[in-house]
Amino acid sequence: MTTTLITGANRGLGLETARRLIEAGHTVYAGMRDTGTGDEARALGAIPIALDVTDQASVDAAVASLPALDVLVNNAGVLGPSRQGVDDLDAASLVQTLDTNVVGVVRVTQACLPLLRRSAAPVIVxxxxxxxxxxxxxxxxxxxxPVLGIPYAASKAAVIALTVQYAKSLPGFRVNASDPGYTATEFNGYSGHQTIQEGTDATVMLATIGADGPTGEFHNRSGRIEY
Structure with a gap:
């Protein structure tokens, strides 16, 4: 049985990823800041666990509760403040967004490495x-x-770069980044033109690859995005 942890899994892309991976036979731990918001995840068969990616103690406690881990999906993220270019931008806006979207990925990944190293086929998405x-x-x-906001764009560029670096540092792992594309979720006021299933296609594909699968790559639902 494949054991999977998904951060930010109480709604949107994280919840749909949980649904699809459970359907694929994974045991899914659904990380979320408040497990009181986990009814939909529970109904799918996921196991909600309290996990705030901005809080190291929360991350450590969540990971310590896992019996094993084969797949980590770092999904949690925020749009953050300062979405309109430079006129509403300040350093605090950037720090807030990076703390969740970039530092949060590192907090969770580093905490999960000991468990992932025990897996026969460790995967990070x-x-x-x-x-x-x-x-x-x-x-x-x-x-x-048309996107003008700086913090969110900068944070996701950093996620792509850190994915490449983790892949180089962890040759026995499969470490990749996914691009959901412009998907209709609460995150963007349901303005996207893709369905939520389409938005999780790349993440699910990368979460279910074998030991001979790609690593250090960036994919959307159409395939690899060339650097």
Whole structure:
């Protein structure tokens, strides 16, 4: 049985990822800040655990409660403040967003490494975004082009970079980043043009790869995004 931890799994992309991985036969631990919001995850068959990626003690306690771990999906993330370019930007806005979206990934990953190293086929999937892809941010016609906010874009660019570096440092692991694409969720006011299933296609594919699968790559539902 494959044991999987998903952060930010009480709603949206995290909850749908939990549903699909349970359907694929995984035992899923659904990380969330407040397990009182975990009724939907429980109904799917997931096991809610309290996990706040901005709180090291919370991360450590959550990971200590796991019996084993084969797959880690770092899904938790925030849009954060300062979404309109530079006029509403300050350093505190950047720090707040990076703490969840980037430092949070590192907190959880580092805490999980001892368990993952005991797995026969350890997998890490970091949920990034095309908004962190400079080529798409600067190319008219892409969904990402109109985005002006700086902290979220910077945080997801950092997630892509740290994925590559983790993959190089952990050659026995499969470590990849996924781009959900512009998906209709509460996160964006349901404005996306993709369904939530489409938005989890890349994450689920990368979470279910074998030991011979890719590592250090960035994928969306159409396949690898070339650097």
């Amino acid at each position: 970091n949920v990034a975004s095309g908004v962190g892809w400079p080529r798409w941010l600067s190319t008219p016609g892409h969904d990402e082009y």
